[in-house]
Amino acid sequence: MTHLELTHIHKSFGASVAVEDFNLTVKQGEFVSFLGPSGCGKTTTLRMVAGFELPTSGNVTLNGKDLTYVPPNKRNVGMVFQSYALFPNMTVAQNVGYGLKIAGKSKNEIEERVREMLSLIQMDKFYSRYPYQLSGGQQQRVALARALAIQPELLLLDEPLSALDAKIRFELRQEIRRIQQKLGITTIYVTHDQEEALSLSDRIVVMSQGKIEQVGNPFEIYNFPQTRFVAKFVGSLNTVTATVVDPAKGIASFDGINLEIAQGLNGKNKGEEVTIAIRPERFNFLAEQRKENVFDCTIENITFLGSVVRVQMKIGNSIFNMDTFNRPSLKLPNIGGKEQVTCSNKAVLVLAG
Amino acid sequence: MDEIMSRKRTSFFTIFWGILALLYFFLPIYGTLDFSLRMERGILGFKAYKIIFADPRFWEGFRYSVTMAVITIIVSAAIFVPTIYWMYLKVPQARPIMEIITILPFVIPGIILVFGLIRTFSRPPLQLTTSTFKTDILMIAGYVIISMPYMFRAVDVGMRSIDVRTLTEAAQSLGSNWFHVLADVIIPNLRLAILGGSLICFATVMGELILADFLVRPALGPYMVRLGLTKAYEPAALAIISYSLTWFSLGLLQFFSSRSERQKQQVITT
Ligand SMILES: Nc1ncnc2c1ncn2[C@@H]1O[C@H](COP(=O)(O)OP(=O)(O)OP(=O)(O)O)[C@@H](O)[C@H]1O
Ligand SMILES: [Mg+2]
Secondary structure (H helix, E strand, C coil): CEEEEEEEEEEEECCEEEEEEEEEEEECCCEEEEECCCCCCHHHHHHHHHCCCCCCEEEEEECCEECCCCCHHHCCEEEECCCCCCCCCCCHHHHHHHHHHHCCCCHHHHHHHHHHHHHHCCCHHHCCCCHHHCCHHHHHHHHHHHHHHCCCCEEEEECCCCCCCHHHHHHHHHHHHHHHHHHCCEEEEEECCHHHHHHHCCEEEEEECCEEEEEECHHHHHHCCCCHHHHHHCCCCEEEEEEEEECCCCEEEECCEEEECCCCCCCCCCCCEEEEEECHHHEEECCCCCCCEEEEEEEEEEEEECCEEEEEEEECCEEEEEEEECCCCCCCCCCCCEEEEEECHHHCEEECC | CHHHHHHHHHHHHHHHHHHHHHHHHHHHHHHHHHHHCCCCCCCCCCHHHHHHHHCHHHHHHHHHHHHHHHHHHHHHHHHHHHHHHHHHHHCHHHHHHHHHHHHHHHHCCHHHHHHHHHHHHCCCCCCCCCCHHHHHHHHHHHHHHHCHHHHHHHHHHHHHCCCHHHHHHHHHHCCCCHHHHHHHHHHHHHHHHHHHHHHHHHHHHHHCCHHHHHCCCCCHHHHHHHHHHHCCHHHHHHHHHHHHHHHHHHHHHHHHHHHHHHHHHHHHHC
């Protein structure tokens, strides 16, 4: 069931284009993340959904109702900001109850709902504190409760965890997901942190320079990136430009080295250039196990990353990363030494752009 | 060793200059106070004060000026708070311009303002000098302009201390309209700034002379001057009264700001 729909959204600030032809449908209860680097238009898109910016063209519909020109205070959309934005002059309870007070609810009703919200975020004890008496994490919880208290049809979060330290970020992330699922509220979550997006979302919208690069669930985004940008931004894919050698058999070459691709190269012509990608964890040393593609390489660098060892190697003239588990039996090569590595033909992805 | 020496020296000079400044500031006031108490030969007494407090023209001037000051404060707060709020929200780049405009009353002498007002508003289409009520409106308008530099700066500083834009958006997303955003979120967080601006506004209007003199209204300023022309001790007493009034205002400001601090402290401990 379509709940929120963005159609052909376009936004320019003067001559500069912030968002271009943005199309998205979000289902009731879905958790969708906007993921992308700084300045790619995530916030601008979110603000158009909230009503703080007007799209230059295009429409925002919620539950079949056109919201494009509805002012933000008439949208019934909850918003959580990176800077918390709690009202400094109000206690925690007054902050959480503010939206209800504006809606003209009775004192008893407000009181009851505020208690309910505070217990939802496990902050009952902070009822009469002021915002400056709370830690950042606590403030953001209250901000979440405040946004949810009005029972909005949509919850929008703009990098809500960016100002917090790593441990709190992790905890609060789980908390947001738990509450979102409990209430079944449709949510849009803006972040530039791929781990956050991958771990929280039902679907991820990867954006770059105002445009959607790819929409998919975390599994698809991580394992089957469609563009070079997604491949680079999510995870740490190796990408290289290759030339099609035999479209039917799925063979391409780069730096004079042939490469077998299981998914094939249908629709491509011989001699055409394609971008291919291989995840670092899909390589292994030939000595361990033989797979379809075998490459000669020179070891450039070795980095220990805890449970994983990252080997940087040169195949032909291109640099690739290989991740391998850090187990005691692992025999690491010397830097500068010649080695042979291998990867499955299924590990080779063909990207659209 | 050298460091200790130099630190000692600075602290000595700090105290020295501090005392000098205090003397510079308080000696004249002390002199005035002393003089004001010596109306009767040979004894210290409040005779000059008694004369002033017994003078109906003083009370008339006092009442008039207080009324004008209060109305001025209300009008200028009503003008400046929403205007500065709007500026912060929509046209932050206009701030330097606003700063220049609001400092003009410092640069342009009061007398020019008065003549400008009289020349413009003593003839049609907007003739405001025909009745005392209309003249009072003109007075208020003039006072608002004179106190504009203080009000603007006070509110500006307060506005800068909060995240106007995000707070506004947060309130809007919770259903607030403009009026509620201002009344529930912006103004409560500017309370101290507005209070500070108001008190300076109050002191300015209470001591204002030129406007009231030329528009011939019974304010405290002209009364003070007229008294000074014919009397010796009473003006000194009046000066002390007006100092006390100013300090009382500052004391109030201090009281309110420290009280709101204390309130915050109390909540922490509970
Ligand atoms: N009010 C504005 N006026 C002019 N340009 C703007 C305005 N708001 C955003 N932009 C521009 O639009 C583009 C997208 O900005 P946006 O804030 O949406 O990026 P973002 O993806 O949220 O980035 P970040 O991760 O840094 O928050 C940027 O190039 C930005 O400079
Ligand atoms: Mg942003």
